Amino acid sequence: MSVVTSWPQISFRGLEDRTAAPPQSSLLASVPRDRLLGLFQAVVDSVDWNWDGEGGAPASTLAVDQAAQFLRVLPETWPSPEIAIERNGSVNLEWGHSADYVFTISVGSQGVLHYAGLYGDSKTFGMEAFVGELPRVVVDNLRRLEMASRDTAAA
Secondary structure, X not given: OOEOOOHHHOOOOOOOOOOOOOOHHHXXXXXXXXXXXXXXXXXXXXXXXXXXXXXOOOOEHHHHHHHHHHXXXXXXXXXXXXXXXXXXXXXXXXXXXEOOEEEEEEEOOOOEEEXXXXXXXXXXXXXXXXXXXXXHHHHHHHHHHXXXXXXXXXX
């Protein structure tokens, strides 16, 4: 597995649009700043082996590339996720407004999104291929979380 071992090794390959690849600088510029900074901070926090004191692997460069691509296609009008690195080197994206209303996506190096949602007493989970577009199930779950947030605020 390819891992990030120091800051300059973050490649962000895979961000290019499949129809026309803009220069590298504009690829990163197309990711909203707060999301890009969140991703960078998560990578920096997990740059060494055992970064969590429990044997955590550094962020996989391929997972970071996939996460950056995901953040690039996530509409800017949607809330930014909390971003962290998982013990296996995958990137975790999490949205939520309470312990009972949360949606998470684990972005690995193989182009697969593993997701789980908790909406009060309801749960959902699964996996979807990520090919540069938001899978419909991700869109639906983020909207479901948004609606639950509005309902909770109105109550």
